[in-house]
Amino acid sequence: MQQLLIVDDEQHWVDSLAETIDWRSVGIGGVFKACSGFEALDMLQEHAIDIVITDIRMPEMDGLALIERIQVEWPNIKCIILTGHADFDYAKTALQHKVSNYLLKPAEDEELLAAVSRLVQELQQEIEQFTSNSNALRTLQQNLALIKSNLLQELISVKAYPLDKWAEKKTLLGLPFHVDEPYALLLLRIEDEHAPSPSDSLIQYAVCNIAEEVFSRYFHIWHSTDQYGYLVFLIQCNHADSDSSNHNYQLEHSAARLQHNVKVFLHRQVSILFSQWHPFPYGISQTYENVVSAFRQKVGDDREFFMQVPDQVAKNDMQAITSLYEPPTLAHLLDLGRWGDVEDKLTLIFKELSQPKYESQEHLLEAFFHFSSVFIFFAHKNNRNLSTLIGGEFYQLEGQTIRSIRQLEIWAHQIIRLLQNDFIKDMKLTRLETVVKVQQYLEHNLEGDVSLQTIADHVFLHPSHLSKIYKLETGEGLSQYLFRLRMEKAAFILNQHHLKIYEVGEKVGLPNTPYFIKLFKKHFGVTPQDYRDRQGP
CATH class of the missing domain: 3.30.70.1230 (Nucleotide cyclase, GGDEF domain)
Structure with a gap:
């Protein structure tokens, strides 16, 4: 099943298209909604979208600019323009951007379903072609x-x-x-x-x-x-x-x-x-x-x-615990932060260790010292003291009080949980620091360049990664926050200063005065001048 994204600055129109049409009947498994080009870009960063239906005339970023970005960053996505403007120049530009279809509002449901169905079939054919034997063999030969x-x-x-x-x-x-x-x-x-x-x-x-x-x-x-x-x-x-x-x-x-x-x-x-x-x-x-x-x-x-070399005749049954050293090793999995696989690796190790041939005290010590080395290395590599991270469990390392496989198993799993909790806490703190830096940057630079790429460069992250962690930590898309910040700052300026309306728009990064008034009214229900008048002298 394919994924569909509907983009239009009119919320009621987006909701109507998303909720009243039987998209599943043409192979669409998920429908996503966006009310601006920037919000659409956030969605595209977060989800595997296959088809985009977008209006042309939208604030901040119009549909053609959005499609141009899509063609650069996600060239395999199919795009449909749905607009009320039967303008030849728009259609000509759309064709240059390889738009798959150009429909006029109000389009019938059957017309939309037919257009999307055709694109679903095209995508399936492209997938089949991509995974065909000829392409697979070509890739195989190269490697x-x-x-x-x-x-x-x-x-x-x-x-x-x-x-x-x-x-x-x-x-x-x-x-x-x-x-x-x-x-x-x-x-x-x-x-x-x-x-x-x-x-x-x-x-x-x-x-x-x-x-x-x-x-x-x-x-x-x-x-x-x-x-x-x-x-x-x-x-x-x-x-x-x-x-x-x-x-x-x-x-x-x-x-x-x-x-x-x-x-x-x-x-x-x-x-x-x-x-x-x-x-x-x-x-x-x-x-x-x-x-x-x-x-x-x-x-x-x-x-x-x-x-x-002659075949080796075993003099005794002593041998190393194989699963300790088989890739992927415990150290490698910890380094990648694959905590579920770390638990699975421990389970595999203790399953092998429970076999009769590993009953010796030396095998118990082999596993214990291996775990201890891995845990200390992981802590030090992440600029931590293991004794600080695991607290009372550290005495096991100092006194070597492990006496049984079961005791070692409980101890190892406990250490992993403590390391994981600290890792997750540190990761959340890092993300929150990033959110604070982003918000501070936007608060001080509303009049300048506040594009996603510029913000990402400021915090040294990839734009897509920044969008994900911001949404994850705040529950709000970055473009939504930027819009809300602009409106709240505009309201504050209108209430505290006697700047002209166009000057207020410039202060919040919206120098196009009619567009600023339109957005302000959409957000507060009144024009900027009416808002100022209601606040009193």
Whole structure:
């Protein structure tokens, strides 16, 4: 269902169109109303509007100026002009702004419904065209390398990847890797004594190109970069050969050539570790962790290391709590202010922690210290002391008095609630400060430029964001407040000073005297002169 916005400075006409016509019958799910061009812009910032019906002659901003703004900021919105002025120049200008229809008041309901129905159908066709396979494939091709890299990062970070999901991704991305066929993982570390620099990404790109050239004779190869800066290559034979010894020989030979070519052509030393063969796509994350562990335990700071890593035989059941470190991490979700997802993440962590293999005191401490580090980092990053934010709960950090998973779970959720409450309170204070600054600016600059863009620049916000937070905090649109402020200040001046009517209009930013009188009468029910006369000498 599409959304419709009706704009006219005559409130009764807007209400009549919005409430007496069966818009749902032509695919309109929501109808919004505005009584000025500026109020319409506020509505457009706050809601996903698809079709606008507007009058031409309106105060402050006429319909053509409104449509011009719409075409710049929301080019996909369809516009209909509904006016009582059968003026050729208006129609000509409307056509220049790509107005979809030009109707004369009073238009019959059937005429309006037919015009809107046609635009609804046009919008549906545009959506279908936009989401067509050709456009999707074009976008896919433009980002194919990045999408493939992200998918490999996902494979090495999750415990198990659903086969149906893999089949879908394989077809979509054109990946030549087959289920149950052997694969190996190769990790490459570029040795560099210097600090990271922008040229590092170029070196990585060159290494990947060399790898594709070296391995392509025998293997399909797929590469990405992990969180440690290692280049990760997933490798699978590109020909039918059931002899695993041949696989190993070809892999070892190709990896050695890669190491040699990088040194010769790029003048860089690299260390290469590669895994045993396993059926694809099973155990990829465990295979990856095994090779990373070998880098840490067997290679360390040694350079130009080269070896095949044996499958690790677990000496005991001790292992890290995976969900603590799987993206998105708790720290990342807190940083984004996604409080609902933070609660879900905690639930996931404690579900894993409740398994028998995590019953040890060390696992309890692992989770406790991880939470403590995340909470302290979040507080300090936001210029807060955690002890001030959480009060009495801070003693748990000092005394480490957590003795059970349930106790830790209650404590962690309590800290999250305290952090959230402080974050929301701070956000509201920031918004209120913005509202005060806006109102002060308008009070002192009514005679000057008080456009939404100028006001937004004054408080260093985007216009759409400013409109949203102002309406959220005050319950009143910014254009409505500006209008009310002008009328109230005009009434005050009329009561306290003996300025001429046109001077009063200029003082409140409305130098067009007839227009000022019209607005004043609309607001107070009397003209400015009558208002002054009633106040007495």
